[in-house]
Protein backbone atom coordinates (compact mmCIF):
# COMPACT_ATOMS: atom_id res chain seq x y z
CA UNK A 442 0.00 0.00 0.00
CA UNK A 443 1.30 3.44 -0.90
CA UNK A 444 0.96 5.33 2.34
CA UNK A 445 3.12 8.19 1.13
CA UNK A 446 0.18 9.77 -0.62
CA UNK A 447 -3.12 9.78 1.25
CA UNK A 448 -5.71 8.26 -1.05
CA UNK A 449 -8.77 10.30 -0.05
CA UNK A 450 -8.19 12.85 -2.77
CA UNK A 451 -7.94 10.20 -5.47
CA UNK A 452 -11.46 8.96 -4.68
CA UNK A 453 -12.91 12.44 -4.17
CA UNK A 454 -11.53 13.51 -7.54
CA UNK A 455 -12.95 10.46 -9.28
CA UNK A 456 -16.37 11.13 -7.74
CA UNK A 457 -16.23 14.83 -8.65
CA UNK A 458 -15.42 14.06 -12.28
CA UNK A 459 -18.12 11.37 -12.59
CA UNK A 460 -20.76 11.81 -15.24
CA UNK A 461 -23.60 11.53 -12.77
CA UNK A 462 -24.82 12.68 -9.41
CA UNK A 463 -22.78 11.07 -6.62
CA UNK A 464 -23.38 11.05 -2.85
CA UNK A 465 -19.99 11.80 -1.30
CA UNK A 466 -19.38 9.45 1.63
CA UNK A 467 -15.62 9.77 1.41
CA UNK A 468 -14.41 12.68 3.46
CA UNK A 469 -14.48 13.22 7.21
CA UNK A 470 -15.47 16.88 6.87
CA UNK A 471 -18.65 17.74 8.79
CA UNK A 472 -21.50 19.09 6.64
CA UNK A 473 -23.24 20.72 9.60
CA UNK A 474 -22.95 24.19 11.13
CA UNK A 475 -20.41 25.11 13.77
CA UNK A 476 -21.82 26.50 17.02
CA UNK A 477 -23.34 29.99 16.63
CA UNK A 478 -20.80 31.27 19.18
CA UNK A 479 -17.97 30.37 16.85
CA UNK A 480 -19.27 32.63 14.06
CA UNK A 481 -19.97 35.33 16.66
CA UNK A 482 -16.40 35.07 18.00
CA UNK A 483 -14.97 35.42 14.52
CA UNK A 484 -17.14 38.45 13.73
CA UNK A 485 -16.10 40.18 16.94
CA UNK A 486 -12.48 39.41 16.24
CA UNK A 487 -12.58 41.36 12.98
CA UNK A 488 -12.81 44.59 15.01
CA UNK A 489 -10.07 43.73 17.51
CA UNK A 490 -7.11 46.11 18.01
CA UNK A 491 -3.82 45.63 16.06
CA UNK A 492 -2.19 43.55 18.80
CA UNK A 493 -4.83 40.87 18.27
CA UNK A 494 -3.50 40.38 14.75
CA UNK A 495 0.02 39.53 15.90
CA UNK A 496 1.76 36.28 16.88
CA UNK A 497 0.08 34.45 19.71
CA UNK A 498 2.39 32.59 22.13
CA UNK A 499 3.89 29.67 20.21
CA UNK A 500 2.35 27.17 22.65
CA UNK A 501 -1.10 28.69 22.07
CA UNK A 502 -3.26 31.36 23.72
CA UNK A 503 -3.01 30.98 27.49
CA UNK A 504 -6.80 31.19 27.97
CA UNK A 505 -7.40 28.50 25.37
CA UNK A 506 -4.83 26.22 27.00
CA UNK A 507 -6.49 26.81 30.38
CA UNK A 508 -9.91 26.00 28.91
CA UNK A 509 -8.59 22.79 27.34
CA UNK A 510 -6.76 21.82 30.53
CA UNK A 511 -9.91 22.27 32.62
CA UNK A 512 -11.98 20.21 30.23
CA UNK A 513 -9.41 17.40 30.10
CA UNK A 514 -8.59 17.47 33.81
CA UNK A 515 -4.89 18.16 33.29
CA UNK A 516 -2.44 20.90 34.12
CA UNK A 517 -2.22 23.79 31.64
CA UNK A 518 1.52 23.21 31.32
CA UNK A 519 0.81 19.85 29.70
CA UNK A 520 -1.13 21.42 26.81
CA UNK A 521 0.40 22.49 23.50
CA UNK A 522 -1.96 24.05 20.93
CA UNK A 523 -1.16 22.78 17.43
CA UNK A 524 -2.31 23.18 13.84
CA UNK A 525 -4.92 20.46 14.11
CA UNK A 526 -4.52 16.96 15.48
CA UNK A 527 -2.43 16.34 12.37
CA UNK A 528 0.46 18.36 13.75
CA UNK A 529 -0.11 17.02 17.25
CA UNK A 530 0.16 13.45 15.91
CA UNK A 531 3.31 14.35 14.04
CA UNK A 532 4.99 15.86 17.10
CA UNK A 533 3.87 12.91 19.21
CA UNK A 534 5.14 10.24 16.84
CA UNK A 535 8.40 12.03 16.03
CA UNK A 536 9.02 12.75 19.73
CA UNK A 537 8.16 9.21 20.78
CA UNK A 538 10.47 7.68 18.18
CA UNK A 539 13.28 9.92 19.30
CA UNK A 540 12.87 9.58 23.06
CA UNK A 541 11.81 5.96 23.54
CA UNK A 542 14.06 3.01 22.70
CA UNK A 543 13.32 1.23 19.42
CA UNK A 544 12.55 2.14 15.83
CA UNK A 545 9.11 0.70 15.38
CA UNK A 546 5.61 2.13 15.36
CA UNK A 547 2.74 -0.25 16.14
CA UNK A 548 -0.50 0.55 14.35
CA UNK A 549 -3.93 -1.00 14.45
CA UNK A 550 -5.02 -2.49 11.09
CA UNK A 551 -7.13 -0.99 9.55
CA UNK A 552 -5.64 2.38 10.40
CA UNK A 553 -6.16 6.06 9.65
CA UNK A 554 -3.67 6.16 6.76
CA UNK A 555 -1.91 9.35 7.86
CA UNK A 556 -0.32 7.45 10.78
CA UNK A 557 1.26 4.94 8.42
CA UNK A 558 2.30 7.66 5.96
CA UNK A 559 3.83 9.65 8.81
CA UNK A 560 5.72 6.62 10.13
CA UNK A 561 7.18 6.19 6.61
CA UNK A 562 8.03 9.87 6.50
CA UNK A 563 9.81 9.58 9.86
CA UNK A 564 11.78 6.56 8.67
CA UNK A 565 10.18 4.21 11.19
CA UNK A 566 9.24 0.61 10.68
CA UNK A 567 5.57 -0.20 11.14
CA UNK A 568 3.89 -3.30 12.47
CA UNK A 569 0.17 -3.66 11.97
CA UNK A 570 -2.04 -5.38 14.54
CA UNK A 571 -5.27 -6.60 12.91
CA UNK A 572 -8.50 -5.71 14.70
CA UNK A 573 -10.64 -8.42 16.29
CA UNK A 574 -13.81 -9.69 14.60
CA UNK A 575 -15.92 -6.97 16.28
CA UNK A 576 -13.66 -4.23 14.89
CA UNK A 577 -12.07 -3.46 18.28
CA UNK A 578 -8.38 -3.59 19.01
CA UNK A 579 -7.43 -6.50 21.23
CA UNK A 580 -4.83 -5.24 23.75
CA UNK A 581 -3.54 -8.82 24.12
CA UNK A 582 -2.74 -8.85 20.38
CA UNK A 583 -0.96 -5.50 20.73
CA UNK A 584 1.02 -6.95 23.65
CA UNK A 585 2.00 -9.93 21.57
CA UNK A 586 3.12 -7.75 18.66
CA UNK A 587 5.08 -5.34 20.87
CA UNK A 588 8.79 -5.89 21.39
CA UNK A 589 11.88 -4.13 22.66
CA UNK A 590 11.96 -2.39 19.27
CA UNK A 591 8.54 -0.76 19.78
CA UNK A 592 8.90 2.95 20.43
CA UNK A 593 5.38 4.19 19.67
CA UNK A 594 1.91 2.64 19.65
CA UNK A 595 -0.78 4.71 17.93
CA UNK A 596 -4.46 4.20 18.65
CA UNK A 597 -7.55 6.20 17.79
CA UNK A 598 -10.80 6.17 19.74
CA UNK A 599 -13.61 6.61 18.70
CA UNK A 600 -12.07 5.01 15.66
CA UNK A 601 -11.59 5.95 12.06
CA UNK A 602 -12.20 3.84 9.99
CA UNK A 603 -13.88 1.13 12.11
CA UNK A 604 -16.44 3.37 13.83
CA UNK A 605 -15.93 1.63 17.19
CA UNK A 606 -15.15 3.16 20.60
CA UNK A 607 -12.61 1.54 22.91
CA UNK A 608 -13.65 1.07 26.54
CA UNK A 609 -11.86 1.98 29.76
CA UNK A 610 -10.39 -1.49 30.27
CA UNK A 611 -8.94 -1.60 26.76
CA UNK A 612 -7.38 1.84 27.14
CA UNK A 613 -5.82 0.94 30.51
CA UNK A 614 -4.46 -2.29 28.99
CA UNK A 615 -2.99 -0.42 26.01
CA UNK A 616 -1.26 2.05 28.30
CA UNK A 617 0.09 -0.90 30.30
CA UNK A 618 1.53 -2.44 27.10
CA UNK A 619 3.32 0.86 26.40
CA UNK A 620 4.66 0.97 29.97
CA UNK A 621 5.84 -2.64 29.90
CA UNK A 622 7.67 -2.16 26.59
CA UNK A 623 9.11 1.25 27.40
CA UNK A 624 7.09 2.81 24.59
CA UNK A 625 4.77 5.78 24.12
CA UNK A 626 1.05 5.25 23.55
CA UNK A 627 -0.27 8.02 21.30
CA UNK A 628 -4.05 8.19 21.68
CA UNK A 629 -5.75 10.27 19.00
CA UNK A 630 -9.12 11.29 20.40
CA UNK A 631 -10.41 13.69 17.71
CA UNK A 632 -13.83 11.99 17.69
CA UNK A 633 -14.32 12.10 21.46
CA UNK A 634 -17.59 14.06 21.10
CA UNK A 635 -18.95 11.41 18.75
CA UNK A 636 -19.40 8.42 20.99
CA UNK A 637 -22.80 6.74 20.64
CA UNK A 638 -21.94 3.85 22.96
CA UNK A 639 -21.33 5.80 26.17
CA UNK A 640 -18.10 3.88 26.66
CA UNK A 641 -15.50 6.42 25.47
CA UNK A 642 -12.53 6.48 27.83
CA UNK A 643 -9.59 8.80 27.32
CA UNK A 644 -6.06 7.54 27.75
CA UNK A 645 -5.65 10.54 30.07
CA UNK A 646 -7.60 8.65 32.76
CA UNK A 647 -4.53 6.54 33.52
CA UNK A 648 -2.15 9.38 34.46
CA UNK A 649 0.75 7.39 32.99
CA UNK A 650 3.92 9.05 31.66
CA UNK A 651 3.73 6.59 28.74
CA UNK A 652 0.68 8.10 27.09
CA UNK A 653 0.23 11.23 25.04
CA UNK A 654 -3.22 12.37 23.92
CA UNK A 655 -3.93 14.32 20.74
CA UNK A 656 -7.17 16.02 19.83
CA UNK A 657 -8.63 18.94 17.91
CA UNK A 658 -11.70 21.06 17.32
CA UNK A 659 -11.89 20.04 13.64
CA UNK A 660 -14.69 17.57 14.24
CA UNK A 661 -16.23 18.64 17.55
CA UNK A 662 -16.85 22.22 16.33
CA UNK A 663 -17.19 21.25 12.64
CA UNK A 664 -14.20 23.36 11.59
CA UNK A 665 -11.68 21.14 9.82
CA UNK A 666 -10.49 24.21 7.90
CA UNK A 667 -9.59 26.24 10.97
CA UNK A 668 -6.67 24.07 12.05
CA UNK A 669 -6.84 24.21 15.84
CA UNK A 670 -5.80 21.10 17.73
CA UNK A 671 -3.72 20.18 20.73
CA UNK A 672 -1.53 17.63 22.41
CA UNK A 673 -1.62 16.75 26.11
CA UNK A 674 1.84 15.66 27.17
CA UNK A 675 2.61 13.40 30.13
CA UNK A 676 2.96 15.31 33.38
CA UNK A 677 6.71 15.92 33.61
CA UNK A 678 6.49 16.69 37.32
CA UNK A 679 8.34 14.11 39.36
CA UNK A 680 9.74 12.26 36.34
CA UNK A 681 13.38 11.25 36.63
CA UNK A 682 15.57 13.16 34.17
CA UNK A 683 16.48 9.89 32.46
CA UNK A 684 12.83 8.94 31.83
CA UNK A 685 12.18 8.95 28.06
CA UNK A 686 9.07 11.11 28.57
CA UNK A 687 10.99 13.76 30.53
CA UNK A 688 12.10 15.97 27.64
CA UNK A 689 9.23 15.11 25.31
CA UNK A 690 7.19 18.25 25.79
CA UNK A 691 10.10 20.69 25.59
CA UNK A 692 11.37 19.18 22.36
CA UNK A 693 7.87 19.21 20.84
CA UNK A 694 7.44 22.90 21.73
CA UNK A 695 10.71 23.71 20.00
CA UNK A 696 9.79 21.68 16.91
CA UNK A 697 6.39 23.28 16.76
CA UNK A 698 8.03 26.70 16.89
CA UNK A 699 10.65 25.84 14.28
CA UNK A 700 8.17 24.39 11.80
CA UNK A 701 5.09 26.57 12.20
CA UNK A 702 6.27 29.47 14.44
CA UNK A 703 2.81 29.34 16.05
CA UNK A 704 -0.84 28.71 15.24
CA UNK A 705 -3.49 31.11 13.94
CA UNK A 706 -4.55 33.63 16.57
CA UNK A 707 -8.05 34.42 15.22
CA UNK A 708 -8.79 30.71 14.91
CA UNK A 709 -7.71 30.06 18.50
CA UNK A 710 -9.68 33.07 19.76
CA UNK A 711 -12.77 31.91 17.85
CA UNK A 712 -12.50 28.42 19.31
CA UNK A 713 -12.07 29.85 22.81
CA UNK A 714 -15.18 32.01 22.39
CA UNK A 715 -17.12 28.99 21.11
CA UNK A 716 -16.01 26.75 23.99
CA UNK A 717 -17.01 29.35 26.56
CA UNK A 718 -20.40 30.06 25.00
CA UNK A 719 -21.66 26.74 23.66
CA UNK A 720 -23.85 24.51 25.79
CA UNK A 721 -24.08 20.72 25.68
CA UNK A 722 -27.23 20.97 23.48
CA UNK A 723 -25.09 21.75 20.44
CA UNK A 724 -23.07 18.56 20.81
CA UNK A 725 -26.16 16.49 21.65
CA UNK A 726 -27.96 17.77 18.55
CA UNK A 727 -25.06 16.84 16.29
CA UNK A 728 -24.74 13.41 17.92
CA UNK A 729 -28.46 12.78 17.46
CA UNK A 730 -28.22 13.67 13.79
CA UNK A 731 -25.33 11.25 13.34
CA UNK A 732 -27.26 8.57 15.17
CA UNK A 733 -30.16 9.01 12.72
CA UNK A 734 -27.79 8.72 9.78
CA UNK A 735 -26.32 5.53 11.27
CA UNK A 736 -29.83 4.07 11.48
CA UNK A 737 -30.62 4.96 7.85
CA UNK A 738 -27.40 3.54 6.43
CA UNK A 739 -27.31 0.38 8.53
CA UNK A 740 -30.98 -0.21 7.57
CA UNK A 741 -29.92 -0.39 3.92
CA UNK A 742 -26.93 -2.59 4.78
CA UNK A 743 -29.27 -4.99 6.62
CA UNK A 744 -31.67 -5.03 3.66
CA UNK A 745 -28.98 -6.06 1.19
CA UNK A 746 -27.42 -8.59 3.56
CA UNK A 747 -24.10 -6.76 3.97
CA UNK A 748 -21.87 -7.47 6.92
CA UNK A 749 -21.06 -4.34 8.92
CA UNK A 750 -19.42 -3.30 12.16
CA UNK A 751 -21.85 -1.94 14.74
CA UNK A 752 -21.23 1.84 14.70
CA UNK A 753 -20.31 3.08 18.18
CA UNK A 754 -18.51 6.31 17.41
CA UNK A 755 -16.86 8.70 14.91
CA UNK A 756 -18.46 9.30 11.50
CA UNK A 757 -17.89 5.98 9.75
CA UNK A 758 -19.50 2.66 8.94
CA UNK A 759 -17.39 -0.22 7.62
CA UNK A 760 -19.28 -2.74 5.54
CA UNK A 761 -18.52 -5.81 3.47
CA UNK A 762 -20.54 -6.90 0.46
CA UNK A 763 -20.25 -10.51 -0.71
CA UNK A 764 -18.49 -10.72 -4.07
CA UNK A 765 -17.68 -7.01 -4.08
CA UNK A 766 -14.38 -6.49 -2.20
CA UNK A 767 -13.41 -2.93 -1.24
CA UNK A 768 -10.83 -2.27 -3.94
CA UNK A 769 -10.28 1.07 -5.68
CA UNK A 770 -11.79 -0.48 -8.83
CA UNK A 771 -14.97 -1.42 -6.99
CA UNK A 772 -15.17 2.02 -5.43
CA UNK A 773 -15.10 3.46 -8.95
CA UNK A 774 -17.80 1.01 -10.06
CA UNK A 775 -19.96 2.09 -7.14
CA UNK A 776 -19.48 5.75 -8.12
CA UNK A 777 -20.36 5.10 -11.78
CA UNK A 778 -23.17 2.62 -11.36
CA UNK A 779 -24.73 3.40 -7.99
CA UNK A 780 -23.85 7.08 -7.49
CA UNK A 781 -22.31 6.51 -4.06
CA UNK A 782 -18.66 7.24 -3.22
CA UNK A 783 -17.06 5.43 -0.28
CA UNK A 784 -13.46 4.67 0.63
CA UNK A 785 -11.88 1.35 -0.30
CA UNK A 786 -10.96 -0.82 2.69
CA UNK A 787 -7.57 -1.38 1.10
CA UNK A 788 -6.72 2.30 1.71
CA UNK A 789 -6.62 1.54 5.45
CA UNK A 790 -4.50 -1.62 5.50
CA UNK A 791 -4.92 -5.31 4.90
CA UNK A 792 -7.15 -6.58 7.67
CA UNK A 793 -10.29 -5.04 6.20
CA UNK A 794 -9.14 -4.71 2.58
CA UNK A 795 -12.38 -6.44 1.51
CA UNK A 796 -14.53 -3.81 3.17
CA UNK A 797 -15.77 -0.35 2.23
CA UNK A 798 -15.92 2.66 4.52
CA UNK A 799 -18.86 5.04 4.31
CA UNK A 800 -18.62 8.44 5.95
CA UNK A 801 -21.83 9.91 7.39
CA UNK A 802 -20.88 13.55 6.83
CA UNK A 803 -23.57 14.15 4.24
CA UNK A 804 -27.24 15.06 4.53
CA UNK A 805 -27.94 12.70 1.65
CA UNK A 806 -27.57 9.43 3.56
CA UNK A 807 -31.20 8.62 2.61
CA UNK A 808 -30.36 8.84 -1.08
CA UNK A 809 -27.20 6.78 -0.57
CA UNK A 810 -29.19 4.11 1.30
CA UNK A 811 -31.73 3.88 -1.56
CA UNK A 812 -28.97 3.66 -4.13
CA UNK A 813 -27.12 0.92 -2.22
CA UNK A 814 -30.39 -1.01 -1.95
CA UNK A 815 -30.94 -0.68 -5.69
CA UNK A 816 -27.36 -1.66 -6.57
CA UNK A 817 -26.84 -4.57 -4.18
CA UNK A 818 -30.48 -5.60 -3.70
Ligand SMILES: Cc1ncc(COP(=O)(O)O)c(C=O)c1O
Nearest residue numbers: 469525526527553601657659670
Ligand atom coordinates in the same frame (compact mmCIF):
# COMPACT_ATOMS: atom_id res chain seq x y z
C1 LIG B 1 -8.29 9.82 13.29
C2 LIG B 1 -8.02 11.19 12.79
N1 LIG B 1 -7.03 11.92 13.34
C3 LIG B 1 -6.75 13.16 12.90
C4 LIG B 1 -7.47 13.72 11.88
C5 LIG B 1 -7.09 15.10 11.40
O1 LIG B 1 -7.49 16.01 12.37
P1 LIG B 1 -7.14 17.56 12.24
O2 LIG B 1 -8.10 18.15 11.25
O3 LIG B 1 -7.38 18.08 13.60
O4 LIG B 1 -5.73 17.66 11.81
C6 LIG B 1 -8.52 13.01 11.27
C7 LIG B 1 -9.27 13.58 10.15
O5 LIG B 1 -10.07 12.96 9.50
C8 LIG B 1 -8.80 11.72 11.75
O6 LIG B 1 -9.78 10.97 11.22
